Amino acid sequence: MAEQAVSDDTDTDDTNTAHKATSAAGSSGVSGSSMQPGVWSTVWATLIGGLAVLFGTTIISVAIKPLAVALNAPVSTIQWVSTAYLLMLGVTIPLDGWAQRRFGGKRLWITGLVIFMIASILSSLSWNAAALIVFRGLQGVGGGILMPLMLTLVMQAAHGRNIGKIMSVVSMPAILGPILGPVLGGLILDHLAWPWLFWVNVPFCVVGIILAIVALPKDGPTHNAPLDIPGFILMAAGLVGVLYGLSNASSAGGFGAANVLVPLVGGAILLVAFVWWALIRREKALVDIRLLKHWPLASASSLLFLSGFALYGAMLLLPLYFQTLRGLTPLQAGLMLIPQGLGTFASRSIAGNLTDSIGARWVTVVGFAILTLGTVPFAFADANTSYIWIGFVLFVRGIGLGAVTLPLMAVAYQGLAPKEVPDASLFSRIGQQVGGSFGAAVLVVILESAAGNITQASQASGAFQTSFWWTTGFTVFALVLSFWLPGAPATPKTEELANEEDAEL
Template sequence: MSTATVDSKIDPAAWRSVWAVLVGALAVIFDTTIVAVALHTLATDLHTSVATIQWVSTGYLLALGVTIPITGWAQRILGAKRLWIIALSVFLIGSILSSLAWDAPSLIAFRIVQGVGGGIMLPLMSTIVMQAAGGKNLGQIMSVVSLPAVLGPILGPVIGGIILSHLHWSFLFWVNVPFCVVGLVLAAIMLPKDGPVRRAPFDLVGFVLMAPALVALLDGLSNTSKDGGFSRADVIWPLVIGVVLLVAFVAWALRRKARALIDLMLLKHWPLSSSSILLFLSGITLYGAMLVLPLYFQQLRGMTPLEAGLLLIPQGVGTFISRSFAGRLSDRIGSRWLAIAGFAIVALGTLPFAFAGLHTNEIWLMAALLVRGFGLGIVTVPLMALAFRGLERAEVPDASIISRIATQVGGAFGTAVLAVILEGALNSATSSGGAVAAFQGAFWWSIGFAAVGVGLAFLLPGKAPVAAAPGAAVAASAAPAKP
């Protein structure tokens, strides 16, 4: 009997957990991309510079970097349900305060509050649903769970553009409130009850090394969008410090093993380590191109943010179409061939933009975006599911953190690299033809990243052995929490 037959039905309790966390997660994912299109408006309305208002995004990003590493430890103390409700409540409070901000410093501070809640929710969401799934039908489950992550960068700018066109900027944050309130109600009703609050040792040394490492890396990469790119002092030094601290954390964690803040010994598990590498690349291909695509429509073709956002909708539609059957296929045939095909389709869908100019037919470009989104869905879902294949229940939280960090840093790296490439080419352009060539060059780099993904995807493990699924399910349902 095949694995697909054995695991053909998903426990209704698992679906309840999925829908309970999905609603709250929508607020976190969409909030990040909605605000990205509003920085100019916020700078104008709050009477500050773009360089200052940029910290509305950067502060949120750095807060994520601080809180993501402690999620596993906090879950072991409080339980998944309590921690989810606390984190979503913090995000809700941050959203309300952000909507009431009176100047740039207050808005930046309240966005950091949002980032603290969101940084816990992102990896915790994967942990909750993977543990509820009991090691079965991971692809189908992840095809639903990944929906906010893959659609957020596409639909967020559209929502942001509509709000900025018709409403006050404060509604960028008020739009989160209904999602948060409904999410809290669903979590209280649907998530499994936690056990008693318990004590768990905190790896203070690991936190002092890991959290600043992530903050420094994300801060350095975010500064590359400024003049000078990677040659800037506020890029070089944060990256150097981040790498040094990260190496120190790896040495410390490998020494402490399961007692570390994040158990890096899990990277011996090839499904997790290989999927994390490819998730890093998928973050580059998704978020890197999502920087260049809106700029192409706005700077080169003179469209408004809302018009550019609407033109990007086909990419979200393509992702929506492919994610469901990609999840089912990954449960049947494994992730390797799906990832190979997905990265290849992403490259194919990006190719027309490498030849696009000032007057390229918009219908043709929207068709290309549909294809590109189709490939992104095929890539993302199997990789996110693969990260948890064969893990015991106690190992899932750390695996969630590792895969989330890979995606987050990959996105920041892709955005930084393509921003530097595009800015450098635009600065040297002396005509509209030079500007066209600058965007075409940036898209060729995006295609190159996707091509690297095709090659690395051959290293992914094949289909899981038939006998592995029942064992994984037993382990996931019966293993004790990590001490």
């Protein structure tokens, strides 16, 4: 009965806070042009640390074969260097919200950077494939802490003001990682030894730790609630099952193979069980699943899942197209993707300002339309397509990616109280992570089913064209769904209300 009374009081307080927020938003007349004190120091402190995760996550994409040769192991074994990282990422991400409330955001951020740095150093010192796989798993733990927490800390500091403008800076690692990582990896493999693939993370971690100590605001635990162990087991095991199944989809048999279907279905069942458990536990659950009633978060997370198809799925196809069909080296393939990165840079600031002024809906709709225009030409590309034309198309595609990813990441937090941000970060991050894995797996199966042996150019050309048509279809589907996003920007809360919520936290 006492626990029920506490729960009822908590619900009442939340309701009163939400009511005050609504009233303040409607009557304050705050334009949202002013910036909360200390926001940019938080942005830059977390961005530097986020760059370590950027390179640690994407730089390995061009290094699987060189690592197999260097460590005298088959490619099937070395592939676990990426898989172990991905799986441990999936295990750790669900803990982020609880850990921040239990230990404080600043302390957790520094802990994540220390873990990531130690794992990077150990990875560079690996003496065989098994050691590298283990240390990459530890690196995944650090990445799982840092990836959602980066957005959480910034959104809590911003208090709903200028989210689009801030996100144009914060989103750089997520947008540019798949583009810059392969280029840097190719440069290292061409001119340095493979351990430098991991040493490159260390300076960012060191600087990130120093900046976090100096610049991040002091905070502490907001509650001492025990960890929801059954919820953690259900969610972590479910994510691992789904991600592991998707990582095996490129093997013989595709989605029909037992090592794909069994973990995929089992993981999905566990995630459904987690949703049921979280609804029962309510505020005591590992993640407050009730937040998905918040339409901006639910719609943005769904579209981030589909944007994972467009971003990560196509980022799998494009290097394969350049290396298999055009005969380029890993470094040359990475360099060919630079125009896409330049397009992303060109659009992100504009997209951020428009998201703040007109809302996320039309920015996202136009972004997906541009992304479609930048994808369709690859459905006609073959071994003789002009590199100049490909570079132009990739630039257009980059503009679309920047205009899509940024408003979706921003709108997910629209109208949320600061204490709701950690769980919202988990939903948006998991949606993008699983969407990327699912998109890559689906497109690999499509590519291999279209041509059993893509090393033969005559077959590969048609196979890639078919795969890019599917990519275009996914993008158009996301374009249609974008019309259901919120149409107007959020009205920021008053300074007094923001301070009041911080005091409650």
